[in-house]
Amino acid sequence: MTDQAQLHQQLIDRMTIGGSLRTEPWRRAAAAVPRHEFLRGGYFRRALGSDFTAWQPIREGDPGWLEGCYTDESLVTQIAGTIVPEDIRGRIMREPTSSSTLPSLVLRMLEDLQVEDGHKVLEIGTGTGYSTAVLCARLGARNVTSIEYDPWVASRARTVLGHFGTYPTLVTGDGLHGHGAGAPYDRVIATCGVRTMPQAWIEQTRPGGLILATLCGWLGSSELARLTVHEDGTASGPVLGGAVSFMLARPHIPPPLGLLPDLDDGKERETTIGTEVLEDWSSRFVVQLAVPDAQRLTMQRDRRTEDVLVDVATGSWAAVYSEGGRRLVRQGGPEPLWDAVEEQFGSWCAAGAPTLEEFTVTVTPLGQTIRW
Template sequence: MTDHAQQLRTQLLNELTAGGSLRTEEWRAAADAVARHEFLRGGFFRHAGGAAWEPVLQDDPGWLEACYRDESLVTQIAGTILPQDVRGQIMREPTSSSTLPSLVLRMLEDLQVEPGMRVLEIGTGTGYSTAVLATRLGDDLVTSVEYDSDVASRAGAALWDQGVHPTLVTGDGLLGHAEGGPYDRIIATCGIKTVPTAWIEQTQPGGIILATIGGWLHASELARLTVHEDGTASGPLLGGQVSFMLARPQSPPPLGLLPDLDAGTERPTSAGADVLDDWTSRFIAQFAAPNAQRLTLNRDGRDEHVLIDAVTGSWAALYEESGRWIARQSGPDLLWNAVEEQLGRWHTAGRPAAEKATVTLTEQGQTLTW
């Protein structure tokens, strides 16, 4: 490594230590032994305004410096497109990235891992976080699963070049990797809508699952769940509005043909669609309507805010009229009733911050309480 790269890395780690993301000497030593730029040799995409992205390649000015900023760097667009594939700009959705180092290291600290523990990582990505884990624990105690075979291949090559050889698996991370279990810790570097049963089954009683729980309303929080002897798991949210790309098998399906939004039953509502503009309110609402997607339509000269359950077909449309909100709903489930009730419980509790909440997983599903 060049002296300049080492200087940039030391500067970054100093910033992360001062900011509280990097809190122990053990993790600092592991991070100091891993060169992030070696996992970004293929370049990355820089946001170019709006929905546009432009490539930054290894030979471009500023590439090395950007690798050591505390920023997430998009490494793949639209599932297959890499920086070297693009000249100019592209307007598609990012599908893979190198997570900002402060979040990677904060999560590794929050994982509460100790020497000798066996760890399963869901989402290898570029391989940077995998390398830090394996440097701290040893190759034989780290297993990492990546859904995208091309992403997995590039990460494997980068890890091999750096002399790091954990167990790498290509497949659906939501299924875990039973062959390497049971694990003391599971950490997910992708977002999930619900914690998979397989993760609980593959974690030792007393072990921890650290994952970002979110949903199709695009609000998420980091949860640290302890697995219990009876096969349930529970634990606190850690706060900070942590966000990752959702695991691809849990990504929202296309909505297709919209339902007849003139049908249904109307009623006034005390909670208008504007409550969903707040991150925490939206996160809480997802537990009442976990399969709902949101869109805004202009109909008859007014904006209607629509929730559609992609699984059941239930929907709710909300609009303002004469200073009050009206909800119109149809389908097997009354979506807005459920959202209103969930938010009502939160308001009754005094609108506590996310880190005051507990997530519990049982055979009946995933619940949020204060």
Template sequence: MESPVLTAEPRRETARFSGFTSIEYDEEVATRARTALGRQGIYPTLVSGDGLLGYAEGAPYDRVIATCGVRTVPAAWIEQTRPGGLILTTIGGWLGSSELARLTVHDDGTATGPLLSGQVSFMLARPHMPPALGLLPDLSEGKEREAIIATDALNDWPSRFIVQIAAPHAQRLTMERDGRTEHVLVDVESGSWAALYEEDGRWIVRQDGPNALWDAAEEQLGRWHAAGTPALEEFTVSVTPQGQTITW
């Protein structure tokens, strides 16, 4: 089941919970939800559609609560939330690390707010799912160097979140090649990739493509470590018409 977004508009109080709008992508699931909610005396406006687009007919909203994960906060949610209203959504990526964010919408059409931590995970909204990997590039190509940071960073939730910021289109896979285990990041869109393996107690990275994925990951992780590895709840999400940024 996918319930992309639940919005609340408390100003309408003609019936119990009648001021809520709930959006469900799957029409059959929406029908079942309407029946189940009705049994509990809950009568929201229940819409079958793409929750990433919101529901402009009921705007402006005081609250937007997403029950699926997103990689970036949709502009429609901000546009349909009144200034001072809140958006609660899980922001994550294709490396499998995500966190709740609580964003306040401002008069200028932007939204900012903190991550709340807790390692909260929802299924990504369908349009935000990663593309199929397809045919892998030739991983024997590229330039090699000794890695500054090992792939342990990909096993740690906060570190993995940092790597997602540095390489937002990368997907991870592990494979056996030439008698060793290689940890691979692949950006299908750009064709960039990085493969890491351990040799004689050292980590070696081999990269190719227009973007040096592990260089970007190491640079971002290095900045985070230099700042004292602040917890994810110290991070701030900012969404403007120019895009989304996550900083600490």
């Protein structure tokens, strides 16, 4: 057995033992797709010894490249929308914009998709093409349609899939609009995060079909949800849990905050909760439901740390901090943001702080609701 084959088998064994790879059809599909073929352009790793989030390229042939391809980790493949490993010598400090998702999450989601032989699947987010290839290995390329927003990423995936001998329907465009020409689909799966489930996905899924996607918020908490599409054009289903995180679909990325409001203005009062609700994954998910258009930043002001929420839709803001043993909030703008946080968090606690797996998502033409 070659080093590559051994590394591949070890990854499959780890995913099986870990429970993300649960059925024989998906084990065969995972075994048929060598991940390193989709990472020959290299990837980025976090640079050690830096006070900031810096990335350094690992290229094919570099020490550890092959081993890295078969680690159960997400590997960044693009930075700042255009920069790839071959472009960089040294380090770069910019935000990742494309990645190869950790294989255990790819296979967990494919298992959770509950496909059957002959199902037509729409994949949102082709990325490197690895998950697309696994889908094709399981269902056949004729049953797989995949959409990628970034033209360069889409072109590279098309080339690699073609080299691999796999020819699904590949579309370059905004995956939030789906691909009506191939509808209806039995299953839709998204490998990017969305703030709200797009209506187009529901319209393009047959009644009884499933949509699997990660619902995210601008405060940084997200969860996987699986919705069943109904005859009346609505969809509903449970949050599956597991603290799943994906990069947001680019049209859902928060806008730049721009000029901040005057944080010395506003009304100050004591608050029953502090910023600990923003540190815990579950409570932060709950808070996002109350202030879905808010972004968070942390600032040092007047020799204290203030956590600030700014609502980009209304201009409302709230600064939360501690002083003299008291928890304080100062708010400004048309809507008192922290009042909404306190009310939502208080209702959740009064209900016994149900786990996120007890939440249900419902989508109608009027919008999306998430309730416990």
